Amino acid sequence: MQQPQQHEETPEGTPRVLVVDDDPTVAEVVAGYLDRAGYVVDRAGDGPAALTRAAAHWPDLVVLDLMLPGMDGLEVCRRLRGHGPVPVVMLTARGDEDDRILGLEVGADDYVTKPFSPRELVLRVESVLRRSRPAAPGHRLGAAGLTVDPAARRATKNGTELALTLREFDLLSFFLRHPGRAFGREDLMREVWGWDFGDLSTVTVHVRRLRGKVEDDPARPRLIQTVWGVGYRFDPTGAEAGS
Known part of the structure; x- marks a missing residue:
């Protein structure tokens, strides 16, 4: 894959969505709904074509089918993320929970199960894009060697930049804003994802991925602690306890 170009100018900054x-x-139905919702839409029928399209005109978001011929959606997601940050909404077959979790593990920001409502997909796309935009200038967040700059969407641990996906960044920011408080998975889904319903395994997977990037020993997390019967709590004193 070639180095991705900068975003091509679109009318009034309209987001570009690549449908794979x-x-x-x-693809036609999805592209049609997204087009009517005001997005500039590119289409690709397989993995190599998707990488080529992305290299030519780097998208603001990718709607990516998990089951593609040859190079599957997981590999496409990995390769895209290897060339630059881009939000990904993955399409999966209903009932394939393991595949959905794999999609989240490689960095998909959201997923929609087939058969799906195109209107629901557009709402998910809007939600992910809204949260991917830079925040208004504000105070940086920090605790236990972790710092987050919401406006720049940049996070560091002990001065080293962290490679976080969109949802991982939002989750860490939320935890840093609410140290010492326990939140259920339903609470986190509502506050971080902006959903009042959904598969709670999404939260579980993202917490596990985030622990892998911020904990000294992810197998024995001290910062993002499990509160049995409730959910999770960010404890900035945990790092001190482990030192």
């Missing part, structure tokens, strides 16, 4: 699906009917 080998089913032309699904």
Whole structure:
């Protein structure tokens, strides 16, 4: 894959969405709904074509089918993320929970199960893009060697920049804003994802991924602690306890 170019100018800064699906009917329907919602839409029918399109015009978001011929959606997601940050909404078959979790593990920001409502997909796209925009200038957050700059969407641990996905960044920011408080997975889904419903395993996977990047020993987390029967709590004193 070539180095991605800068975002091509679109009318009034309209976000560009790349739709990757080998089913032309699904791709056409999805692209049609996104186009009517005001997005500039590119399409690709397989993994190599998706990487080529992304290199030519780097998208603001990718709608990516998990089950693609040859190079599957997981590999496409990995390769895209290797060339630059980009939000990904993955399309998965209903009932394939392991595949959905794999998608989240490689960095998908959201997923929609087939068959799906195109209107629901557009709402998910809008939600992910809204949260990916830089925040208004404000105070940096910091505790236990972790710092977050919401406006720059940059996070560091002991001065070293962390490679966080969109949702991992939002989750860490939320924890830093609410140290010492326990939150259930439903609370985190509502406050971080902006959803009142959904698969709670999404939260579980993202907490596990975030622990892998901020904990000294992810197998024995001290910062993001499990509160049995409740959910999770960010404890900035945990790092001191482990030192």
